Amino acid sequence: MKKQFIKSLFEYHRNTPPMPYRSSICELIERMREFLFPQFSEHCIVNETQIAAQYELIYSQAIDILSGMEMDLPKPAKEIADELFDALPGIHEMLKKDAEAIFSGDPASTSVDQVIRTYPGFRAIFSHRIAHELYRMKLPLLPRIISENAHSHTGIDIHPGAEIGEHFCIDHGTGIVIGETTKIGKNVKIYQGVTLGALSVDKSMAETKRHPTLEDHVVVYAGATILGGDTVIGEDSVIGGNVWLTNSVEKHSIVYHRPQIVMKNKKELMSKSS
Numbered sequence: 118m119k120k121q122f123i124k125s126l127f128e129y130h131r132n133t134p135p136m137p138y139r140s141s142i143c144e145l146i147e148r149m150r151e152f153l154f155p156q157f158s159e160h161c162i163v164n165e166t167q168i169a170a171q172y173e174l175i176y177s178q179a180i181d182i183l184s185g186m187e188m189d190l191p192k193p194a195k196e197i198a199d200e201l202f203d204a205l206p207g208i209h210e211m212l213k214k215d216a217e218a219i220f221s222g223d224p225a226s227t228s229v230d231q232v233i234r235t236y237p238g239f240r241a242i243f244s245h246r247i248a249h250e251l252y253r254m255k256l257p258l259l260p261r262i263i264s265e266n267a268h269s270h271t272g273i274d275i276h277p278g279a280e281i282g283e284h285f286c287i288d289h290g291t292g293i294v295i296g297e298t299t300k301i302g303k304n305v306k307i308y309q310g311v312t313l314g315a316l317s318v319d320k321s322m323a324e325t326k327r328h329p330t331l332e333d334h335v336v337v338y339a340g341a342t343i344l345g346g347d348t349v350i351g352e353d354s355v356i357g358g359n360v361w362l363t364n365s366v367e368k369h370s371i372v373y374h375r376p377q378i379v380m381k382n383k384k385e386l387m388s389k390s391s
């Protein structure tokens with residue numbers, strides 16, 4: 118029995134490529150975070166030469182990792198690293214705006230610095246903006262490793278394919294799911310437990326837009342579920358907590374869910390039922 122298991126497991130190992138640099142990928146993302154946001158770093162940088170040295174270090178680490186995954190890459194590792202690093206200034210600007218959006222969107226936050234250092238929403242959007250760049254270059258594995266690593270730390274599941282505009286605010290965040298073909302405009306705010314999902318999960322839908330579009334200035338409150346690739350939430354709309362929505366709404370709409378029944382005189386009701 119044991120011998121047979123070892124034999125079949127060996128066959129499985131032999132036919133399955135390992136995942137090189139799995140832990141180094143997560144380390145690289147941490148390094149990028151420290152590099153772009155000193156709020157995460159344990160070390161103080163005192164001059165530009167040190168920044169330049171860090172850049173080179175992270176860049177060569179990225180090339181090492183990408184080269185180790187060569188069989189899965191759509192183009193040479195160096196080209197991918199160059200494209201990613203060329204995009205870094207833009208990503209950095211976007212992320213500073215995201216941190217600003219979280220700060221101005223949450224009365225409980227005390228500073229942008231606090232948001233960057235502590236908010237899970239910021240951590241999730243940080244990983245997403247890097248992962249999305251790699252997704253656009255059609256890397257099959259790396260973006261997903263990055264996004265699932267952020268998911269495991271934050272409880273926020275953003276597929277690397279989702280297109281998210283600037284000034285994106287996630288407050289709390291636990292349980293958020295944002296599907297692959299979601300499109301989110303600028304200045305959008307979403308709370309914990311929101312699902313931007315697909316109406317049909319048939320495998321044949323893989324190349325189709327399956328997830329909704331949220332236009333600029335939309336707010337989606339906790340627990341709302343918005344489904345479907347043709348579902349468009351018009352700009353400046355508010356989707357209330359626990360709403361279940363599978364159709365589009367016009368701009369400036371408010372959609373709310375009000376199933377609660379309030380029964381007064383609890384004592385009287387309980388005495389009747391006993």
Ligand SMILES: CC(=O)OC[C@H](N)C(=O)O
Nearest residue numbers: 295296313314315318327
């Ligand atoms: C978020 C969501 O609806 O996911 C369902 C499925 N993974 C898909 O991408 O269609």
